[in-house]
Amino acid sequence: MEQTTSIKHRITGLLESAIAKKGIVLYVLQHYAGMYEVRMHLPEARMDAWNRPQHIKFKVAAGKYRDYTAAIWDEHTKSCSIYIDTAHEGPGSEWVRKLQPGQQLVYLGMDSYGKPPADCSTHVFLGDPSAIGHFFALMQLTNGLGNITGNIIVSNPQYRADFSQAFPSLSIGTLGTTAEAESFIAGCSQRGDKQFYLAGNSYMVHGLRKMLKQQGVAAHQVQAQGFWK
Numbered sequence: 001m002e003q004t005t006s007i008k009h010r011i012t013g014l015l016e017s018a019i020a021k022k023g024i025v026l027y028v029l030q031h032y033a034g035m036y037e038v039r040m041h042l043p044e045a046r047m048d049a050w051n052r053p054q055h056i057k058f059k060v061a062a063g064k065y066r067d068y069t070a071a072i073w074d075e076h077t078k079s080c081s082i083y084i085d086t087a088h089e090g091p092g093s094e095w096v097r098k099l100q101p102g103q104q105l106v107y108l109g110m111d112s113y114g115k116p117p118a119d120c121s122t123h124v125f126l127g128d129p130s131a132i133g134h135f136f137a138l139m140q141l142t143n144g145l146g147n148i149t150g151n152i153i154v155s156n157p158q159y160r161a162d163f164s165q166a167f168p169s170l171s172i173g174t175l176g177t178t179a180e181a182e183s184f185i186a187g188c189s190q191r192g193d194k195q196f197y198l199a200g201n202s203y204m205v206h207g208l209r210k211m212l213k214q215q216g217v218a219a220h221q222v223q224a225q226g227f228w229k
């Protein structure tokens with residue numbers, strides 16, 4: 001068993017050295033107890049070509065990788081931020097808590113998902129705190145075209161208050177439960193030309209998608225991305 005693990009680590013190490021890219025931490029901000037932002041310089045990233053949210057596969061521990069979504073990028077300085085929700089224990093949470101300015105970052109690559117944001121009058125964001133980076137990315141891509149509304153679902157009342165103070169520029173609210181999201185959806189789904197973007201916990205995303213369907217929202221008006229289970 002031990003031998004198999006060590007062989008696995010050796011193969012991963014070889015693969016990693018063949019394809020890994022490097023970045024550097026510029027700064028780390030703890031916006032509130034569970035929410036970190038890591039600003040980084042990624043010299044090899046082609047940010048001018050980004051037309052949909054990008055997720056980057058970072059090495060967070062030996063043989064362990066986690067995806068985080070690039071937000072608020074600047075193609076001239078080749079810098080961007082990731083927003084990591086650490087309200088749970090795991091290698092990703094442990095990694096971000098220890099990052100320091102100047103530290104090297106290793107990532108295996110990046111990929112995009114979903115479609116570019118739709119051309120519509122209102123973009124509705126619904127997700128949990130792990131989706132903050134995704135929503136910042138969508139906001140940048142919509143480039144001021146169409147209104148932005150929506151909610152982050154956060155059960156901890158203290159984190160709800162902290163979120164509203166930490167991210168006023170995201171211009172979305174907070175809700176405590178998915179049941180509250182159902183009332184929000186019922187209130188806004190019928191009016192106007194809207195696109196809904198769902199992201200975060202996979203079961204929550206599935207539940208929200210179902211609610212939208214029940215409210216008569218067409219499948220082409222919904223873009224959904226499950227991040228974790």
Ligand SMILES: Cc1cc2nc3c(=O)[nH]c(=O)nc-3n(C[C@H](O)[C@H](O)[C@H](O)COP(=O)(O)OP(=O)(O)OC[C@H]3O[C@@H](n4cnc5c(N)ncnc54)[C@H](O)[C@@H]3O)c2cc1C
Nearest residue numbers: 055067068069084085088090091092093130133227228229
């Ligand atoms: C395409 C994509 C983009 C992603 N973008 C982001 C992003 O921008 N920001 C971000 O924070 N995450 C993002 N994620 C999720 C991220 O990759 C990790 O899955 C997450 O951070 C958990 O990793 P971990 O090592 O800390 O915990 P794990 O070891 O993977 O999980 C440990 C335990 O914590 C639970 N858990 C995991 N995440 C959460 C959470 N957010 N809240 C509560 N419990 C949780 C798990 O169910 C499990 O029981 C993304 C995932 C994908 C697939």
